[in-house]
Amino acid sequence: MDKAFQLSWKSIHREGDELTVEKDHVFHRNFHYNYPLIEKAEGIYLYDESGQQYMDASSGAVAVSVGHGNKEIIEAVAKQAEKVAFVHTLRFETEIQHHLSRLIASIAPDTLDTVYFTSGGAEANESAFKLARQYHIGHGKQKKTKIMSHWNSYHGNTMWTLSAGGDNNRRSLYEAELHEGTVHVLPPYRRGRPSSEGMTPEEFGEACLKEIEETIIREDPETISAFIVEPITGSQIAALVPPDNYLKGIRKLCQTYDILMIADEVMTGFGRTGEMFAVDHWQVVPDIITFAKGVSSAYLPLGGMIVSDGIVKVIKEEWDGKFAHGFTFSGHPLSLAAAKANIEYILKHDLVKKAKRQGEYLNGQLRKLAETWSFTGEVRGKGLLAGFEMVKDQMSNMAFESEFQAAEKFNALSLKNGAVLYPGQGQVKGEKFDHILLGPPLTITTQEIDKLITILEQNCSEFSELIKSTV
Numbered sequence: 288m289d290k291a292f293q294l295s296w297k298s299i300h301r302e303g304d305e306l307t308v309e310k311d312h313v314f315h316r317n318f319h320y321n322y323p324l325i326e327k328a329e330g331i332y333l334y335d336e337s338g339q340q341y342m343d344a345s346s347g348a349v350a351v352s353v354g355h356g357n358k359e360i361i362e363a364v365a366k367q368a369e370k371v372a373f374v375h376t377l378r379f380e381t382e383i384q385h386h387l388s389r390l391i392a393s394i395a396p397d398t399l400d401t402v403y404f405t406s407g408g409a410e411a412n413e414s415a416f417k418l419a420r421q422y423h424i425g426h427g428k429q430k431k432t433k434i435m436s437h438w439n440s441y442h443g444n445t446m447w448t449l450s451a452g453g454d455n456n457r458r459s460l461y462e463a464e465l466h467e468g469t470v471h472v473l474p475p476y477r478r479g480r481p482s483s484e485g486m487t488p489e490e491f492g493e494a495c496l497k498e499i500e501e502t503i504i505r506e507d508p509e510t511i512s513a514f515i516v517e518p519i520t521g522s523q524i525a526a527l528v529p530p531d532n533y534l535k536g537i538r539k540l541c542q543t544y545d546i547l548m549i550a551d552e553v554m555t556g557f558g559r560t561g562e563m564f565a566v567d568h569w570q571v572v573p574d575i576i577t578f579a580k581g582v583s584s585a586y587l588p589l590g591g592m593i594v595s596d597g598i599v600k601v602i603k604e605e606w607d608g609k610f611a612h613g614f615t616f617s618g619h620p621l622s623l624a625a626a627k628a629n630i631e632y633i634l635k636h637d638l639v640k641k642a643k644r645q646g647e648y649l650n651g652q653l654r655k656l657a658e659t660w661s662f663t664g665e666v667r668g669k670g671l672l673a674g675f676e677m678v679k680d681q682m683s684n685m686a687f688e689s690e691f692q693a694a695e696k697f698n699a700l701s702l703k704n705g706a707v708l709y710p711g712q713g714q715v716k717g718e719k720f721d722h723i724l725l726g727p728p729l730t731i732t733t734q735e736i737d738k739l740i741t742i743l744e745q746n747c748s749e750f751s752e753l754i755k756s757t758v
C-alpha cells in the first residue's frame with residue numbers, strides 16, 4: 288500500500304497510518320460547544336489531547352461502573368468476537384445469551400427470572416410498555432393502554448418514553464406528537480409542595496400515594512397498563528430518594544388495580560446505589576426491571592428488561608410464545624460478553640458493598656461542603672448516586688433564574704478544575720431549578736473521593752465569586 292495516499296472522495300486524508308482529523312463532519316449534540324477530545328481513559332480518569340486529566344465523577348452518564356480500561360471486559364469482548372460476533376436473535380441463539388441471562392436472573396429479585404435484551408435504556412423501557420400491553424391483551428384486558436409515570440422522571444428519548452418521562456425541557460418541542468395515553472403524577476419531592484411542610488417522611492409518602500390512587504381512580508384503573516418508576520430519581524431530580532413507604536405503596540396500588548409495575552433501573556441497576564438494584568433497598572419486587580448503562584459499564588451498548596414469571600407465562604400460553612417485538616441488535620453477543628465480564632467483576636470485587644460504603648463517605652463529605660456555601664441546597668443520594676441542589680440561598684431555598692444556567696456554569700468550572708459532573712435543570716410547576724448529580728465509578732477510592740471534594744471546594748469558591756460578580 289502507498290505510504291501516503293488520499294482517499295478520493297470528499298476530504299478525508301490519510302498519511303501513512305495517520306488519519307488527519309478533520310472536525311467538520313460530526314453532527315454534534317451542540318454545534319456551538321467546544322468538546323474536549325478525549326484520547327485516553329483509565330480507571331476513574333479521562334485525558335484529553337493536551338494531556339489534561341479529568342476525574343470522571345459522573346461515569347459518563349452514570350454508566351461506566353467499573354471504571355475505564357478494564358482488561359477483563361476488553362478481553363472477554365475480544366474472545367467473544369473471535370467465537371461469534373453476531374447472529375440475528377430472530378433465527379439463532381448463542382451461549383453467551385444463556386450465560387448472561389442466568390447471571391442476571393440470579394441477582395435479580397425473587398420472581399424476575401427471564402431476561403430480554405435491547406441496545407439501551409429507552410429501547411428497554413419502550414419494550415416494557417409493549418410487553419405490558421401484550422400481557423394485558425393476553426389476559427383479556429384490551430382497554431389497558433395507558434402508561435403512568437412521574438413528572439421529573441427520565442425514561443428515554445424515543446417518542447413513547449419521552450411521553451412517559453416528565454422532563455419538560457426535552458418534551459416541549461414535541462408537545463403535538465407526545466402520546467396521549469400517558470398519565471403523570473408528582474414525584475415524592477417537597478419542592479413545589481408547600482402542604483408537605485412539617486410532615487414526617489412517612490406522612491409525606493402516604494400523602495403522595497393518596498394522590499396517586501386518586502389519579503388512578505380518576506383515569507379509570509381499567510385503562511392503565513403500567514406504572515414506570517425510577518426507584519431513585521437520576522438526572523431529573525438529582526438522586527432523590529423516596530420515603531421508605533413510597534415504593535412499597537406503589538407496588539400495592541399496582542397489585543390492587545392490576546397495573547404492571549416497571550422499575551426503571553437504567554441508572555440505578557447493578558450496584559450503583561449500594562444494593563444490586565435500587566428496589567432492593569425496600570425489598571420491592573416489581574413486575575419488570577429495565578436496565579442499561581451499568582449492565583455493561585458502557586463498554587458496549589446494552590439494555591434490557593428482567594421479566595417476572597407471571598408475564599412470561601402469559602406470553603407463552605396466550606401468545607403462542609411470541610413477543611411481537613425485537614431489534615436487529617437485541618442480544619448482540621459482544622455487548623453480552625462485555626456485560627457478563629462486567630457483572631462478574633462487580634461481584635468478584637464486592638463493588639455493591641463498596642458503593643454503599645464509599646457512598647456514605649461521599650455523602651458525608653458533600654454535606655460538610657454544603658454547610659460552607661450558601662448556594663448548595665439539599666444533599667441527597669444512596670450509594671454512589673449522589674446529588675445536591677443549587678439555590679440562591681439556603682434559607683429561602685429559591686432556585687436560580689433558569690437563564691443563569693447555574694448547574695452548567697458550575698460544571699464548566701469543574702471541567703477546568705479537573706472533574707466531570709452531571710449538571711441538570713429540573714422543573715416543578717413551571718419553576719426551573721438547578722442541580723448537580725454525581726455518580727463516580729464504583730471503584731473510586733477514599734483518597735479519590737477526597738480529591739473530588741477538593742475540586743468541588745475549588746468550584747464552590749470560584750462559583751461564589753462568579754455570583755458576586757454577576758449580581
Ligand SMILES: Cc1ncc(COP(=O)(O)O)c(C=O)c1O
Binds near residue numbers: 551553554580590
Ligand atoms: C432512568 C433512565 N431511564 C432511561 C434512560 C435512557 O437510556 P438510554 O439513553 O440508554 O436510551 C436513562 C438515560 O439517562 C435513564 O437515566
